[in-house]
Amino acid sequence: MTEHHETQMAVPGNEDAVATTADPIADPGLPPHEPRPTDVDEDAERRAERQVAAMFGLSVVFTLLFCVAYFTLEVGGNPDTFLGMGASTVALGGTLGMALLLIGVGAIQWARKLMSDHEMVEMRHPIASAQKDREEALAALNAGADDSGIARRPLIRNSLLGALAMLGLPAVVALRDLGPLPGDKLAHTVWEEGMRIVNDVSGAPIRPEDVEIGQLINGEPAVFFESNEEGEPLIEGVELLAEKAKAAVILVRMEPEEITLAPGRENWSVDGILCYSKICTHVGCPISLYEQQTHNVLCPCHQSTFDLADGAAVIFGPAARALPQLPMGVDSEGYLIALSDFEEPVGPSYWERGER
Amino acid sequence: MRLLSARLSAKRRSPLAGVVVLLLGLLLTGGTYAALSPATASGDLGDNEALIAEGRELFLVGCASCHGKNAEGIVTQNGNQLGPSLVGVGAASVDFQVGTGRMPMAQPGVQAPRKNPVYTEEETRALAAYVASLGPGPAIPEEEKYSVEGIDNEAVVRGGQFWRTNCTACHNFAGSGGALPGGKYAPTVLGVDEVHIYEAMLTGPQQMPVFSDAVLTPEEKRDIIAYLKSLEASPNYGGSGLGSLGPVAEGMFTWVVGIGALVGFAVWIAAHSTRSKKGKA
Numbered sequence: 001m002t003e004h005h006e007t008q009m010a011v012p013g014n015e016d017a018v019a020t021t022a023d024p025i026a027d028p029g030l031p032p033h034e035p036r037p038t039d040v041d042e043d044a045e046r047r048a049e050r051q052v053a054a055m056f057g058l059s060v061v062f063t064l065l066f067c068v069a070y071f072t073l074e075v076g077g078n079p080d081t082f083l084g085m086g087a088s089t090v091a092l093g094g095t096l097g098m099a100l101l102l103i104g105v106g107a108i109q110w111a112r113k114l115m116s117d118h119e120m121v122e123m124r125h126p127i128a129s130a131q132k133d134r135e136e137a138l139a140a141l142n143a144g145a146d147d148s149g150i151a152r153r154p155l156i157r158n159s160l161l162g163a164l165a166m167l168g169l170p171a172v173v174a175l176r177d178l179g180p181l182p183g184d185k186l187a188h189t190v191w192e193e194g195m196r197i198v199n200d201v202s203g204a205p206i207r208p209e210d211v212e213i214g215q216l217i218n219g220e221p222a223v224f225f226e227s228n229e230e231g232e233p234l235i236e237g238v239e240l241l242a243e244k245a246k247a248a249v250i251l252v253r254m255e256p257e258e259i260t261l262a263p264g265r266e267n268w269s270v271d272g273i274l275c276y277s278k279i280c281t282h283v284g285c286p287i288s289l290y291e292q293q294t295h296n297v298l299c300p301c302h303q304s305t306f307d308l309a310d311g312a313a314v315i316f317g318p319a320a321r322a323l324p325q326l327p328m329g330v331d332s333e334g335y336l337i338a339l340s341d342f343e344e345p346v347g348p349s350y351w352e353r354g355e356r
Numbered sequence: 357m358r359l360l361s362a363r364l365s366a367k368r369r370s371p372l373a374g375v376v377v378l379l380l381g382l383l384l385t386g387g388t389y390a391a392l393s394p395a396t397a398s399g400d401l402g403d404n405e406a407l408i409a410e411g412r413e414l415f416l417v418g419c420a421s422c423h424g425k426n427a428e429g430i431v432t433q434n435g436n437q438l439g440p441s442l443v444g445v446g447a448a449s450v451d452f453q454v455g456t457g458r459m460p461m462a463q464p465g466v467q468a469p470r471k472n473p474v475y476t477e478e479e480t481r482a483l484a485a486y487v488a489s490l491g492p493g494p495a496i497p498e499e500e501k502y503s504v505e506g507i508d509n510e511a512v513v514r515g516g517q518f519w520r521t522n523c524t525a526c527h528n529f530a531g532s533g534g535a536l537p538g539g540k541y542a543p544t545v546l547g548v549d550e551v552h553i554y555e556a557m558l559t560g561p562q563q564m565p566v567f568s569d570a571v572l573t574p575e576e577k578r579d580i581i582a583y584l585k586s587l588e589a590s591p592n593y594g595g596s597g598l599g600s601l602g603p604v605a606e607g608m609f610t611w612v613v614g615i616g617a618l619v620g621f622a623v624w625i626a627a628h629s630t631r632s633k634k635g636k637a
Contacts, residue, residue, distance in 0.1 A: 034631040041632070086591070108625055199571060201517045210570030214560045217571055218521050252565070289525040291536065291563040298537055300525065305537065316537075 030119050038113045048113035055106030062099035069095055186353075187345040189221075189247040190235070191326060196222035197249065197275060197336045205335040206251070208270045214292040217251040218278065220244065221338070246346050248278040249326055250288050251336070252308055254295055262311040268327040270336065275326040276312050277346040280304055282319040284347040297323070320349060404485060411486025414479055418460055427490055438464075445559065446493020447484035452555035454480045456548070466539045467562060494558045494569075501574045502554040504582040512586050515579030522567065523580070530600035531587055536563060546588050550581050 037044040069091035081087040128134075150157050196205045200218040203225030211217065224244065226234050235243055256272040269275075276297075280287050285301040295309040304317030312323035324346050327339035345353055416425065422439030424430050429441030442449075453459040457471035475483065484496060520529065526542035528534050533544040540563055545553060557577050560566035567577070598606055 037630055037632045039632065112625075112629070200521045201514075202573075202576060204571075204573075206571060210568060212560075212566045212568045214566040215568055215571065216522075216565030287525065288522070289536070290565050291540075292560055292565045293563055294537075296537065300534075 030121075033118060036113065036117065039117075045114065048109065052106045052110045052114070055102045055109065059099045059102035059106070062095045062102065066092060066095040066099065186347075186350060189341055189346060190223055190243050191221055191247055191338045191341045193338065193340050194331065195338045196331070197251065197326075197328065197338060198222045198225060200248070207334050208273055208330060208336060209334075211251065211253045211273050213253055213255060213272070215251075215253045216288065216290045216292075218288055219249045219251050219275070221247050245284075246279065248286055249275050250278045250290065250297070251275050252290060252295070254309060258295070258309050260310045262325075265311070265325060265327075267329075268325055268339070270328055270330055273328070273336070274308060275328045275336075275338075276306075276308060276323040277326065277342060279323075279347040280319060281314075281321040281323060281346075282317070282348060407482050407485040408489045411482035411484070414475070414483055415486050418474075419483070422461075427487060442487050442490065444491035444493045445487060447488040447496045448494040448555040449559040449561070450484040450487045451480060451496045452552050452559060452561055454483055455555075456552050458561070467541065470543055494555075497551065497554050497558065497574070499551075502550040502578055502581055504550060504578060504585050507578070507582045511575075511579045512582050514576075515581070515583030518572070518576055518580050519583050522572070526564070528600065528602070530597070531584055532600040534601075545584055548584075550585070553581050553584065554578075 038048050039045075069088065073088040073091055075086075075088045082090045129137075145151070197219045198205050198221070200220045203220075203222070205222065206217060206219070223234055224240060224247075228234060233240070251273055253271075253273045259269070259272060259274065261269070278286050278288060280299040280301065282299065282302055282304045285299050287297055287299045287306075289298045289300055290296070290308070291298070295307060296315070297306045297308055297312070299305070299317065299319070302318050304319035305315050306312040306319070306323050307315050308323075312325065314320070314322060324342045324344050326342055329337055329339045331337045415423075415427065419427075419439075422430060423442055424439070427442035430438040432438050450459075453468070454475050455473060455477075457473040458468040460474060461468045462471070473480070487493075488495065519531075523545075526534055526536065527545055528542075531545045533542050535541050542564070554577055556564060557567040557572065557580070558569065569577075598609055
């Protein structure tokens with residue numbers, strides 16, 4: 001390539017601006033235009049016109065059919081008439097869909113067969129305004145500034161700036177509504193010494209002899225099912241949901257010789273019954289996908305897998321910590337109880353959690 | 357005897373009276389225990405000697421190659437379990453495993469799939485009676501425990517709560533099943549007989565945990581079954597449910613098939629064009 005092709009072009013409406021391009025390869029231009037059958041054949045043109053009109057007309061028919069189906073077919077009366085779907089559902093969806101589709105197909109047929117298909121080129125123009133417009137705008141701005149005397153009256157200028165700056169304060173103050181700060185709420189649950197572990201949903205307390213080898217129990221603290229003297233639940237509403245999200249547990253029972261007890265936790269289980277937090281330590285999904293024979297619990301969200309026979313250690317997946325274990329004992333009536341709250345925060349990690 | 361009763365009535369504090377009272381007490385306690393203790397051994401199946409004998413015959417032919425001649429289980433040389441011991445698994449386990457065709461397995465694998473039962477109901481009963489005679493285990497539940505006939509809406513709602521709390525982690529909120537690690541899976545529970553759902557909860561087959569009657573009571577189990585039956589009966593108003601596998605599968609289908617079809621349609625619209633060779637007149 002020894003020759004550069006320079007194109008200079010006046011931009012319409014902006015004669016000062018000049019678009020300059022330097023192409024290393026000569027612009028081959030557009031291929032020669034070839035007419036369509038409808039451009040050269042009047043019969044074809046009329047046929048295409050009839051086709052488009054027929055599609056729009058059919059669309060009208062389907063719209064009317066929709067109205068007919070709406071009034072004649074019973075909703076939900078016979079929910080599996082056609083391919084497992086209700087007659088009303090199929091008829092309403094089918095007719096309305098066809099009505100819209102035929103308008104769309106007709107419009108495309110119209111555009112492709114009858115509207116002009118000559119290739120058109122519209123050159124890009126510079127984004128900047130014309131020099132004259134820019135000068136006029138600057139002059140108007142300066143005239144305004146002079147008129148207001150903002151440069152001559154620093155008291156007004158500075159007090160205005162101060163007022164505008166102070167407007168940021170409400171936005172900062174309103175941030176307080178995000179609080180109050182959680183404090184150590186994340187580190188504690190409603191579990192406490194002597195609180196019974198009960199079956200979720202039914203609230204029934206659990207005896208260790210009722211739990212069989214291979215059993216899984218989705219448990220909750222008994223306080224969720226207790227009420228005061230007036231019959232009002234002790235914990236309810238948003239607070240109940242918040243506490244449930246932290247306090248839910250799973251109980252499993254396995255052969256005691258299959259369990260590897262962590263040091264210091266020898267007395268936390270009862271006859272091979274173990275109690276762990278149900279909240280995944282990765283991002284806090286509730287988990288109870290328990291495999292009886294492998295003793296693994298799998299979190300369905302991101303496949304974190306915990307070995308409940310080995311202190312709920314993480315054996316696969318993104319979770320960083322083992323599931324917290326709830327120290328468990330038996331009360332005087334023979335029901336399973338918590339010996340204390342969890343010794344570490346349940347659920348996902350957070351900044352203030354530290355190394356625990 | 358006449359002498360004894362005469363002496364008893366004559367003299368209240370006979371030296372033999374204590375022994376008699378003790379014997380009577382023991383008899384009463386033992387009798388009451390025998391009458392009232394939970395019949396976990398086998399229900400009425402275990403008493404039928406002929407049925408047990410027939411079950412043993414069937415067992416030796418069809419089951420003993422993996423479970424051992426006395427159902428003691430077989431461990432292979434490299435330590436794998438070929439078939440577990442069946443002592444104490446109970447009649448309910450046999451009725452579930454054989455009644456749903458899971459046993460006998462067609463070949464060893466990570467999971468025994470559900471298939472058409474190999475044994476007739478009578479043969480299954482005989483096998484269950486034999487295995488139940490080996491050791492105490494859960495019996496086949498009576499029909500009133502799992503029958504959902506005439507159950508009210510409240511029970512269905514309660515069953516749904518128990519289902520979502522205890523079962524959905526593996527079996528999916530719609531009961532359509534799901535994947536487990538290592539090629540295993542939780543099967544669908546739709547289209548399964550009521551008694552088999554009950555027995556599965558009671559015995560915990562394969563990787564499924566046990567939900568014993570003492571913790572998840574028979575009424576609660578029946579409510580769960582009623583909820584599942586109501587799921588089966590409810591129509592799919594939106595047409596295909598795509599297996600009810602959840603939003604990920606459904607979103608994937610929409611993106612790939614739905615939007616893919618639209619893109620293909622748009623390409624087809626723009627690609628088709630006839631040109632005339634005649635030139636404009």
